[in-house]
Amino acid sequence: MAGDLSTRDALGIIVVSALGTHAIFKRWEIKHILVVSTLLLFLPAALSTLLIPHLGSFKGIAAGFSVYFITLLSSITLYRISPFHPLAHYPGPLLPKISKIYHIAKVSSGKQHLYLQELHNQYGDIVRFGPNEVSIRDASCIMPVLGAQGMPKGPMWQGRHFWTEVHTLIGFRGPKAHQRRRRPWNRAFNTAAMKEYTPLMQNRVRELGDALVARQGQVVDLAEWIGFFTYDFMGDMVFGGWTNMVREGGDRERLWEVVKSGLKIEFIYDNIPWLSYYTRNIPGAGNAELRAMAIGQTEKRYSRTSTSKDLFYYLGNEDGAEKEDPPKHTVVVDGGLALVAGSDTTSSVLSSIFYCLLRHPDTYDRLQAEVDKFYPPGEDSLDPSHLSDMNYLEAVISEGLRLFPAVPSGSQRAPEIGTGGKLVGPYYIPEGTQTRIHFWSVHRDPRYFSRPEAFWPDRWLIAEGLQAHAAGDEPFVHNPNAWTPFSFGPSNCVGKNLALQEMRMLLVHLMHRLTVRLADGWDPAQYERDMEDRFVFSIGRLPVVVERRD
Numbered sequence: 001m002a003g004d005l006s007t008r009d010a011l012g013i014i015v016v017s018a019l020g021t022h023a024i025f026k027r028w029e030i031k032h033i034l035v036v037s038t039l040l041l042f043l044p045a046a047l048s049t050l051l052i053p054h055l056g057s058f059k060g061i062a063a064g065f066s067v068y069f070i071t072l073l074s075s076i077t078l079y080r081i082s083p084f085h086p087l088a089h090y091p092g093p094l095l096p097k098i099s100k101i102y103h104i105a106k107v108s109s110g111k112q113h114l115y116l117q118e119l120h121n122q123y124g125d126i127v128r129f130g131p132n133e134v135s136i137r138d139a140s141c142i143m144p145v146l147g148a149q150g151m152p153k154g155p156m157w158q159g160r161h162f163w164t165e166v167h168t169l170i171g172f173r174g175p176k177a178h179q180r181r182r183r184p185w186n187r188a189f190n191t192a193a194m195k196e197y198t199p200l201m202q203n204r205v206r207e208l209g210d211a212l213v214a215r216q217g218q219v220v221d222l223a224e225w226i227g228f229f230t231y232d233f234m235g236d237m238v239f240g241g242w243t244n245m246v247r248e249g250g251d252r253e254r255l256w257e258v259v260k261s262g263l264k265i266e267f268i269y270d271n272i273p274w275l276s277y278y279t280r281n282i283p284g285a286g287n288a289e290l291r292a293m294a295i296g297q298t299e300k301r302y303s304r305t306s307t308s309k310d311l312f313y314y315l316g317n318e319d320g321a322e323k324e325d326p327p328k329h330t331v332v333v334d335g336g337l338a339l340v341a342g343s344d345t346t347s348s349v350l351s352s353i354f355y356c357l358l359r360h361p362d363t364y365d366r367l368q369a370e371v372d373k374f375y376p377p378g379e380d381s382l383d384p385s386h387l388s389d390m391n392y393l394e395a396v397i398s399e400g401l402r403l404f405p406a407v408p409s410g411s412q413r414a415p416e417i418g419t420g421g422k423l424v425g426p427y428y429i430p431e432g433t434q435t436r437i438h439f440w441s442v443h444r445d446p447r448y449f450s451r452p453e454a455f456w457p458d459r460w461l462i463a464e465g466l467q468a469h470a471a472g473d474e475p476f477v478h479n480p481n482a483w484t485p486f487s488f489g490p491s492n493c494v495g496k497n498l499a500l501q502e503m504r505m506l507l508v509h510l511m512h513r514l515t516v517r518l519a520d521g522w523d524p525a526q527y528e529r530d531m532e533d534r535f536v537f538s539i540g541r542l543p544v545v546v547e548r549r550d
């Protein structure tokens, strides 16, 4: 039969089959290994036999596979850049439209936040930066994308979670399931619960102050020490105690190392979510070590009743608010989430705030004056009762979060499956399109904030009517709705209030006890050069010298 076909007919059949394979992948996004291997291995192998009578075994198979894959890849490429693609009318550079691999290569150095900003500057408020992905820099789209009537989470979360059924809170794509799971989290961060965490926070903030006082006159990496603090505190908060990095002056448990090594690989899965479907059973492909560590801590925590109301108390239903206790594995994964979500985020923002203050001595002095007013010498700077009255402190924190949001490129969303798509402000987002609001670009857009690239805490006081805008200055532009460092809507950051309180207390306590200056000979611009967008900002060093004030 194969021998009856001419070479041309055989090639024609191979080409048509490859086009059919593209149509199947496009229509069903199949991942099942058997189907995928049939379409990408067995089918081209079988089709190659049509060429063997004409070309011999080796050449026939080589030509069959080549024609099949060249046709398949050409068809995919042409479709993705064609006017028939649903995102064809959205602008963007050519290569990312063809494959996400280009985007990964482009931003593998960690500069995704700057690259997307550059694309927005070049192409406008909506940019196509992947075959099926857009980034938006338009504050009017924040609510339709992230709000209650917005879109569910995008497939990046499935990629990060290795397509398991056991999701962390942040990975739930279905809004109803997410809402259910979020209930104990909301209880864990309400005002009453937050009061329970205050002594834990005070204890860890004091420890950091003591550790820095003990190193006065020496060069210390403030970013690293703040990181020690946030991990120690989250360990207390989540598991009722874990690490003692500040006391030990290092990461003896290797927890940091484990978390950070996971960040780079997770970034690849964010961009190519289907990849983890195939790599999930490969040992070491996921963050198995972190999971094992979290399980170990959870087991320990399960084996004792609560001594304080930590996060576990709520997630494990020790408060008895839910009819049924959650399965243990859900508590385990959410414990790991809290540890990671609450540590690197807060530490990166706090370090960036110190970086900004140290680069702008006028703002440092003004904050120092406010700290000294509310917490004069002898006053307990761990007592949170004055924090809410410190307007400049609040302005400094808001401004730090504006310039250096911990999640600079936003959290992915996608239209609900089966809806066909969603209208987002002026843009129609077809189903299957991953979408993000690019917080970094929105926060630095002159349409929403005057002097967008400047560290200018005064803007928040002017906006609140607490300070006049200097006459003769340019018109004051300030859109608080464009400020979303904690994201927005039903999946926004559940730990927002905790993070804010942590930042307030730490800034006040350290500035009460210490003066901080940049280390001699260190180029402060290096701080921004070292920042890497790995979903959460990964930061470099902030070498400073501290001196006791008393």
Ligand code: HEM
Residues within 6 Å of the ligand: 146, 169, 170, 171, 182, 337, 338, 339, 341, 342, 343, 345, 346, 349, 405, 406, 407, 411, 412, 485, 486, 487, 488, 490, 491, 492, 493, 494, 495, 496, 498, 499, 500
């Ligand atoms: C300055 C510090 C922080 C910043 C800037 C920040 C920012 C964010 C952002 C942007 C998201 C993504 C929300 C979305 O998908 O739309 C998020 C989610 C989350 N954050 Fe934070 N975060 C901070 C601190 C914390 C802390 C201290 C915790 C405490 C455990 C925490 C726990 C979480 C959790 C559990 C989620 C997932 C919420 C959900 O999916 O419902 N974060 N955070």
